[in-house]
Amino acid sequence: MDFTQNDNLQKESSFNLFLRKLSNSYQRILDTSTPYKLQRWIFAIVLIILFFFRIITAQGYYVVIYTLGIYLLTQFTLFLSPQLGTLDMDIMEDDMEDEPTLPVNNDDEFKPFIRRLPEFKFWHNTIRATLLAFVCAFIPFFDIPVFWPILLMYFIVITYLSMKKQIDHMIKHKYIPFDFGKKKYNQKVDK
Template identity: 85%
Template sequence: MDFSNDESMGKDSSISLFFRKIANSYQRILDTSTPYKLQRWIFAIVLIFLFIFRIISAQGYYVVIYTLGIYLLTQFTLFLSPQLGTLEMDIMEDDMEDEPTLPVKSDDEFKPFIRRLPEFKFWHNTIRATLIAFVCAFIPFFDIPVFWPILLMYFIAITYLSMKKQIDHMIKHHYVPFDIGKKKYSQKVDK
């Protein structure tokens, strides 16, 4: 009888069980952190500042911080974008002026703002990307010599152009992706 297959299957199942336990623990941490929005974002900002401190102290890894910046800019743009009526649809909408938009009058149909990238996924992607960049900032292979002022100017130009495009889209379709300044309705409880 050949027992080598049984031993390898036992190793495979124990390895998969180990990774399943890690995945379950990770998911449990994510689930318990969901209601703590302010604390999650404070953690993300602290992590980003630690990463920036690493970049400043190392005086290098400018490509890593540039890559992280572009990724976070892309995630932020997706966070600001509505799920329907995205920027890509504007090209098609130029031909169709009868396309529905968010209501601007009291008799218009109400369509709630649904983000293309939910807040929790935006936070989760920010944390993961920052941790990956932080690890890359300790690997000498990623310390590519570049003239960092050019990267900074290019990043500022990309940020300006993408935010201008996003703000124009928000003005065109009459939506604000934030709750700041919106009416708050309270429910009356009958006793």
């Protein structure tokens, strides 16, 4: 009788059990942090500031910070975008111009803003990317010698162009992705 195969199955199942417990604990932490939006973002900002201090003290890893910046810019653009994307909305508009249609809505009709990337996922992706960049900032392999002012200028140009495109899209389709300037109605409970 060969018991080694049975032992391997036992080890594999205990490893899978450990991974499942770890995954459940991680999900429980995420679930409990969901209602604390301000505290979550303060934690993210502190983590990014610590990462900047690591880059400043190491005097290197500029490719890592550039990659993190581009990723966070992409995530922020997705956060600002409506679920029906720029290209989709423009294609639908072009299709509607070609064919006669009946009016189906009023211009003053309430249209809820549904984000392409929800706030919690944006925060979660920010934390994960910053932690990964933080780990990469301690690995000498990622300390690629580059002339950092070129990366900085390139990042500024990309940020300007993508934000200009996003703002033009907001103006064209008349939406505001933030809710701090919008009216809030209180519900009155009848007794």
